[in-house]
Amino acid sequence: MKKLICLLFSMFVLATQAVVKRHDISAESYALKSPPDFLIDMPHEGSAVLISPQWLLSAGHVIYYDGYEGKQISIQGVDNQIEKVIFHPDFKKQPEKAFTGDAKPLMNFLYGRIDLVLIKLSKPVKHLKPIARYYAHQEQGKITTTYGKGATGTGIIGEQIETKMHRPLNFFNNQIETVTKHHLTMRFEEPEKGLPLEGIHGSGDSGGPTIIEEHGKQYLIGIQSFRDYQGDLKNFKGGVYNSVSVLCRVSAFNSWIDEVIAGDG
Template identity: 35%
Template sequence: MNRYLLFVLLAISSTASAIVIRSDVDDAKYRIPASAFPALADMPGEGHGVLIAPQWVLTAAHAAPMHDMEQTVSIGGVERKVESVINYPTYTRMPEALAKEALASGDPAKIHQFLATSDDIALVKLAAPVRDVAPVPLYRGNEEIGKTVQIIGKGATGNGADGQLPHGSHRTILRRAFNAITGAGARYLWYQFDPPPSGLPLEGVLGSGDSGGPVMIYNNGTKQLVGLGSWIRSAPGNGLQAGLYGQVVYNVRVSRYVKWIDSVILDKASEALAEHPGTLF
C-alpha cells in the first residue's frame, strides 16, 4: 500500500500526528528547540522514532522506513543510513480496502478493531552507531496508569476546539505537550484530550505525522520511553475529524515489548561480533 495514502486515510483514526494543543494557550508555550530532545529520529517524509541504543531506533511499525538500506533517518540534525528494519513478528499492515471502506462510510469502527490487535512496533538498525547523541532508556515497569507523560513531535498541529488543521503540513516544528495515562492494555497505553479547565496546563495530543513519536515519563529521576504514538480514536459525535477535545490517543506500550527489543539487539550484536571479532559496536 502506498505509504502516503496510508497516512492520509488513517488520519481519520490512526497515524498519530504532531502536537495538537489547547485552544486557550499560546502555541509559543508548546514550542521547544530541537536541542531539547536530540534523540528524536525523523523518518523519511513524516513520522518519528527514538534512539534507544547507539545503533538502534525504536518506532511504530507503520511509520518505519519501507526500503531499508535505500533510506536514511535524521537524528540530531544528521542523516543516518538505515541498515535494516525489523518489525515485530506478528505485525501486519492494515489492508488498503479497510481504510477505503472507512473513508467511504465515515465509520472507522473496523479500523479500530484491526488496530487494537496490531503489534505496531519496529526496530530500525542503523548502518553505523550514533556517537554524538545519547540514547533514551526504556521504561521497564508496569505502573504507567495515572502517570503524567511528555509527548514530543513535529507533525501537524491545531487545537482542541477546532481540531487538527485539515490541510496542514505533517512536518512542522518541534512541540512538547503533556497528558496523563488513563488506561493500559496488552499492547497499548492511552490518554484523552481533556478540555479546559480539566486539562493539564500544557495539555495536548499527538496528531498526523508523529506516528512513532515518543511518550516519556520521569522514573527515578530519569526520562524514560514509555510509549510510541500509534493511532487515535475520535470523540463520540465527532465523526472522522481528528484533534478535537475528547479524542483518545493509543500509544504502543513499550514495557510490553522490552524482552523482544532486548533479544533483537543482543542477537544482532552477537552476529556482528561473530563476523568481526574484537570489534566494539
C-alpha cells in the first residue's frame, strides 16, 4: 500500500529534478555545464535552494522520512550537515490512503497545504553565493528560469521516467500564468505560443528553484511543488504540452522565513 501511495504522489509532486523540453529544439540548447551556486541536491531525493549562508529552502515533501537532522549533505562538493528541519506550520504530510479516480480531492489536498521547509546547516557555506528572495508581489507574467537534472522528455511524448538515472543538468524558461495567495503556475505552451527555450518540470523536481532576473540581479520567486491536473488520475501523463506546474510563491512566505532565521540563527 505504501508503494502505491508513493507512486501516485510521485506523479504530481516532483521528486529530484527534471526538464521536459520543446520537441522542435535540440536538447543541447537546454544543457548546462555547471549548476548555479544556489542549487543544492538533497540527500535522498529532491533539491533545495541556498537562501543564506546557513539556510536552505525546499519543498516540505522532499523530507521523506524522520532522521534528516544530523544527516550529511554535500553542498556542491563540500560536506556539511543538516542541523535542523523546520516545516511551515501549515505543511501536511501525504495521507495514508491513496487518492484514486477524479483528481479533484488530490488537487484540493495539494493546494491546501503549504509545501515548504527550512533546513539549517551546521556550518555556513563559504564557497557558494546564496540567491536573493523576491519581496515584491509583481510575479504575474514574469519570464522565469528553472534548473533541473533528472528525467527528460518533450512536450509530445511527455516525461520519460527511465531517463532520471542519467541526471543531465538543464534549464528552461517559462512565464508565470496565474498568481494566487500561496501559489504560482506555469503552463507548457506548444511551440507556436511558447518561448524559444520553453519547458516544464517533469517527474522529479521537488524543492528546486524558479527564478527571475531584474536589473541584472537574480531573485527566487518559486519553489517547485506539484502538477495541476483535472480528470481521472489513471490518465495523467506528465510533461506534455499544456500541462501546468505549481510553485510555492516565495513572496507570500518571506515573513515566515525571516522570522525562523532570525529566531534560530
